[in-house]
Amino acid sequence: MDEIKALLLSVDFRSDVFWKAACILAVGTLLLGVIGRFIFGKKSVLNQSVSSAIGIIFVYAATVAFRSLGGDFERFVAPLPMVSFSGEEMHVFAFAGTDYTIICTQVLSMIILAFLANLIESILPKGKHLFGWLFFRCLSVVLAIFAHLAVDWFFRTYLPEGLVTYAPTIVLALLILLLLVGALKLIVGAVLATVNPLIGAFYTFFFATLVGKALAKAILTAGLLCGIIAALNYIGCASVCIASAALIAYIPLLIVLLFAWYVVGHLL
Numbered sequence: 001m002d003e004i005k006a007l008l009l010s011v012d013f014r015s016d017v018f019w020k021a022a023c024i025l026a027v028g029t030l031l032l033g034v035i036g037r038f039i040f041g042k043k044s045v046l047n048q049s050v051s052s053a054i055g056i057i058f059v060y061a062a063t064v065a066f067r068s069l070g071g072d073f074e075r076f077v078a079p080l081p082m083v084s085f086s087g088e089e090m091h092v093f094a095f096a097g098t099d100y101t102i103i104c105t106q107v108l109s110m111i112i113l114a115f116l117a118n119l120i121e122s123i124l125p126k127g128k129h130l131f132g133w134l135f136f137r138c139l140s141v142v143l144a145i146f147a148h149l150a151v152d153w154f155f156r157t158y159l160p161e162g163l164v165t166y167a168p169t170i171v172l173a174l175l176i177l178l179l180l181v182g183a184l185k186l187i188v189g190a191v192l193a194t195v196n197p198l199i200g201a202f203y204t205f206f207f208a209t210l211v212g213k214a215l216a217k218a219i220l221t222a223g224l225l226c227g228i229i230a231a232l233n234y235i236g237c238a239s240v241c242i243a244s245a246a247l248i249a250y251i252p253l254l255i256v257l258l259f260a261w262y263v264v265g266h267l268l
Contacts, residue, residue, distance in 0.1 A: 033264030049220040051265035068244035078152035081109035088243040104169040115218035
């Protein structure tokens with residue numbers, strides 16, 4: 001009991017950093033969802049991306065829980081983008097002073113995780129009632145963890161090591177370029193797509209197909225999560241205590257996030 005009290009006291013809940021981080025995660029996601037609802041309409045791409053971002057935060061929470069259960073469970077999780085683990089702390093990725101190739105690698109990894117989460121969430125039923133919605137969202141988190149584990153294993157097993165340095169930068173640049181070119185049709189309209197059929201093809205892929213829409217939402221979701229990481233960097237939140245006995249202290253924040261996830265993903 002004394003050890004548990006000591007671990008709980010090690011998390012300074014009275015510090016400005018903790019509460020700023022909590023507001024960024026909880027209030028920020030809910031506010032973005034409300035803005036998306038009233039500006040872009042119900043079930044907009046922004047709302048879906050915010051919902052996916054909250055879902056990925058729960059993927060991180062589930063991964064931390066797996067790690068706290070011991071080595072027998074760690075093999076069920078893959079390295080997560082934008083964070084690293086050391087002992088009983090989870091360190092947040094720092095953009096400042098980091099080489100651009102490493103940043104691109106982390107961002108691309110986040111897009112892959114967001115793509116898997118978006119694709120799984122789009123396939124699973126939404127659930128008509130609270131408990132049905134909660135069941136399928138928990139299922140989506142579990143499936144996203146195992147899908148990410150499978151993709152990580154595939155990359156480590158079959159991709160040459162020489163691709164690690166510059167390939168993520170090239171792939172990330174191409175993805176963003178193709179998405180922006182496809183999005184031109186939304187701004188300019190059918191005339192531009194008629195002049196250049198490739199623009200129409202990119203638009204069809206990113207905004208009309210299941211995989212393309214999941215990829216487009218993944219890029220936006222990854223952008224939102226990178227914004228959260230940058231905000232955490234700005235307020236000085238460099239690490240989070242993840243000692244198993246201290247995890248109970250984060251339950252209120254997870255409940256608030258779960259409420260925001262339900263409001264943004266189901267009601268808005």
